[in-house]
Amino acid sequence: MQTNNTAIIEVENLVKRFGTFTANDNLTFKVYAGEIFGFLGANGAGKTTTIRILSGLSKPTEGIVKVVGFDAMKQSESIKKNIGYMSQRFSLYDDLTVIENIRLFGGIYGLSNKEIRNRSDELVKDLGIENLRKRLVGDIPLGWKQKLAFSIAIIHRPKLIFLDEPTGGVDPLTRRQFWELIYRVAKQGTTVFVTTHYMDEAEYCDRICVLADGQIKALGEPSNLKHEYQVTSIDELFYRIVKGEDRV
Amino acid sequence: MRSFTSFVIKEFHHIFRDRKTLIVLFGIPVVQILIFGYVITNNFKDIGIAVMDQSNDIHSKGIQSKVFSSGYFIYKGAIRSEKEIESKFQRGDIRAVLVFPSKFTSDIEGSGSSEIQIITDASDPNLANTVVNYLSGIVRQYQVQKLGNGLQKSMMVVETRMLFNESLKGAYMFVPGTMALILLLICALLTSISVAREKELGTMEVLLVSPLRPAQIILGKVMPYVGLGFINAIVILLMGTLVFQLPISGSLILLMAELLLYIVLSLSLGIFISTMAPNQQVAMFISLFALMLPAVLLSGFIYPIENMPLVLQWLSYIIPPRWFIIIVKDIMLKGNGLEYIWDETLILTGMTVIFIIASIRKFKIRLEG
Numbered sequence: 001m002q003t004n005n006t007a008i009i010e011v012e013n014l015v016k017r018f019g020t021f022t023a024n025d026n027l028t029f030k031v032y033a034g035e036i037f038g039f040l041g042a043n044g045a046g047k048t049t050t051i052r053i054l055s056g057l058s059k060p061t062e063g064i065v066k067v068v069g070f071d072a073m074k075q076s077e078s079i080k081k082n083i084g085y086m087s088q089r090f091s092l093y094d095d096l097t098v099i100e101n102i103r104l105f106g107g108i109y110g111l112s113n114k115e116i117r118n119r120s121d122e123l124v125k126d127l128g129i130e131n132l133r134k135r136l137v138g139d140i141p142l143g144w145k146q147k148l149a150f151s152i153a154i155i156h157r158p159k160l161i162f163l164d165e166p167t168g169g170v171d172p173l174t175r176r177q178f179w180e181l182i183y184r185v186a187k188q189g190t191t192v193f194v195t196t197h198y199m200d201e202a203e204y205c206d207r208i209c210v211l212a213d214g215q216i217k218a219l220g221e222p223s224n225l226k227h228e229y230q231v232t233s234i235d236e237l238f239y240r241i242v243k244g245e246d247r248v
Numbered sequence: 249m250r251s252f253t254s255f256v257i258k259e260f261h262h263i264f265r266d267r268k269t270l271i272v273l274f275g276i277p278v279v280q281i282l283i284f285g286y287v288i289t290n291n292f293k294d295i296g297i298a299v300m301d302q303s304n305d306i307h308s309k310g311i312q313s314k315v316f317s318s319g320y321f322i323y324k325g326a327i328r329s330e331k332e333i334e335s336k337f338q339r340g341d342i343r344a345v346l347v348f349p350s351k352f353t354s355d356i357e358g359s360g361s362s363e364i365q366i367i368t369d370a371s372d373p374n375l376a377n378t379v380v381n382y383l384s385g386i387v388r389q390y391q392v393q394k395l396g397n398g399l400q401k402s403m404m405v406v407e408t409r410m411l412f413n414e415s416l417k418g419a420y421m422f423v424p425g426t427m428a429l430i431l432l433l434i435c436a437l438l439t440s441i442s443v444a445r446e447k448e449l450g451t452m453e454v455l456l457v458s459p460l461r462p463a464q465i466i467l468g469k470v471m472p473y474v475g476l477g478f479i480n481a482i483v484i485l486l487m488g489t490l491v492f493q494l495p496i497s498g499s500l501i502l503l504m505a506e507l508l509l510y511i512v513l514s515l516s517l518g519i520f521i522s523t524m525a526p527n528q529q530v531a532m533f534i535s536l537f538a539l540m541l542p543a544v545l546l547s548g549f550i551y552p553i554e555n556m557p558l559v560l561q562w563l564s565y566i567i568p569p570r571w572f573i574i575i576v577k578d579i580m581l582k583g584n585g586l587e588y589i590w591d592e593t594l595i596l597t598g599m600t601v602i603f604i605i606a607s608i609r610k611f612k613i614r615l616e617g
Binding site: 055056057077080081083085086087088089091092093094095096100103104105106107108109110162 | 250251253254255257258261262265266449450451453454455456457458459460461
């Protein structure tokens with residue numbers, strides 16, 4: 001699904017240290033516009049640190065990081081305006097209604113009232129939840145909540161969206177539907193940067209990057225990587241990399 | 249600006265959706281003032297007092313008749329020698345002994361001064377303090393009536409805190425204290441919980457990744473509570489003035505400005521707590537035990553600071569309500585201007601600055617991490 005070769009994320013020799021601990025050890029990779037980029041790694045491998053840097057929450061210690069054309073070192077505010085973010089923890093407010101949540105995030109990202117009205121109509125229609133508009137988010141089923149969170153995270157039509165373990169704790173059917181949503185926005189040209197613990201999901205990505213001990217251990221299309229390591233699934237690939245075994 | 253407005257609207261939604269908290273918030277001060285104003289004040293009556301009158305003259309008798317006709321005190325007999333005092337206290341039927349020196353009247357009319365000694369049973373320090381305050385108030389009234397204002401200083405100088413509460417109303421003591429506590433409760437406790445909740449639910453992450461700046465997030469969190477705190481303070485003040493005829497002798501504007509300062513201080517404390525607390529439970533725990541408990545016990549609201557052990561007195565210096573209560577009493581009861589309370593005001597301002605700086609530093613570290 002890689003539509004063109006414009007890099008939307010450019011990372012060169014990224015190093016992030018906390019005191020003496022090196023969380024990101026010399027990372028170099030690019031993410032191209034329109035692709036679904038899977039970012040894999042065991043807990044503590046440095047994924048979260050990288051996402052925080054890419055989304056402008058934290059500054060790199062060394063290296064060049066450019067996101068949607070802005071320098072993460074100096075222009076984090078501009079980056080923030082142009083990206084979307086959704087985490088495992090839903091990011092919606094349970095004591096606000098569906099429509100109030102939409103209005104809130106639309107407002108935060110500077111949409112006009114008219115834009116918010118149009119997009120929220122579109123959004124609830126797309127998700128088929130017109131009847132839930134005025135319901136508190138806390139009262140709607142988990143699966144819907146998650147799709148809603150995703151739709152709200154892209155309400156301002158960002159060029160790039162970060163999904164940090166978006167499918168944690170939901171059933172397989174919902175996960176499947178969620179990935180259909182991801183595909184749809186990718187098709188519309190939004191770049192998706194996703195971290196996950198489910199290795200079957202990694203197979204859905206255009207390219208994946210496997211992180212261990214703060215370093216990139218593997219990077220490429222899932223099928224190529226499987227071939228390179230002589231494995232049948234990403235699950236197996238991941239296991240071998242994390243165990244520290246080299247490619248065959 | 250638009251992002252900020254959306255954010256503040258959301259904060260109001262949170263607050264108004266949570267009906268139970270709102271009811272508690274506005275219910276507590278009303279109930280508390282009524283309880284303190286009526287129940288506790290009315291309990292103060294028929295306190296047993298013995299008299300050791302060594303002069304038996306016009307003024308010593310005059311003061312006695314005023315004391316025992318006040319309705320607060322009951323005459324429990326005369327004492328002849330100092331040895332009797334202790335055993336009388338131990339029997340528990342008296343709370344205080346009023347001691348007049350010999351030649352009381354002639355000393356006052358001659359040299360212009362004499363001393364009355366009030367000995368109290370300090371096993372209940374609170375009551376003892378109240379007894380002293382009431383008695384000295386009565387003595388002062390007597391003095392003013394009989395001898396005129398000019399001699400006021402010459403007769404006796406007692407503890408001065410109830411001096412300006414001449415009608416001896418207990419509610420006077422409780423209105424500033426309740427205000428100090430409620431504002432601390434709303435501003436510090438609720439703000440810290442509200443910020444901690446965002447952290448706990450993970451929504452803080454989302455806000456930080458958004459174009460909202462950290463300062464806007466904090467300001468947006470704080471603004472609704474400034475409003476709530478102010479409304480609550482005004483309700484308490486209205487109750488004090490309308491129900492208990494509490495005077496506001498000083499400048500209303502100064503009072504409002506000090507209120508605002510105290511609210512901002514409490515909010516910065518709340519924000520500071522929330523930078524330390526990872527979740528709502530911890531935020532609540534810190535607020536209640538590190539903030540509310542000392543505020544109740546050490547602020548002078550319930551237990552007089554003078555009666556505390558020295559270490560606790562030192563500790564009370566760092567309790568914001570202690571200073572706020574002094575300020576409110578000074579403005580409302582004494583009608584004092586800023587020139588009398590500038591040092592207390594300066595202390596509160598200093599505390600505010602310290603907490604704001606500390607919060608910003610902590611917040612930054614967390615962001616960098």
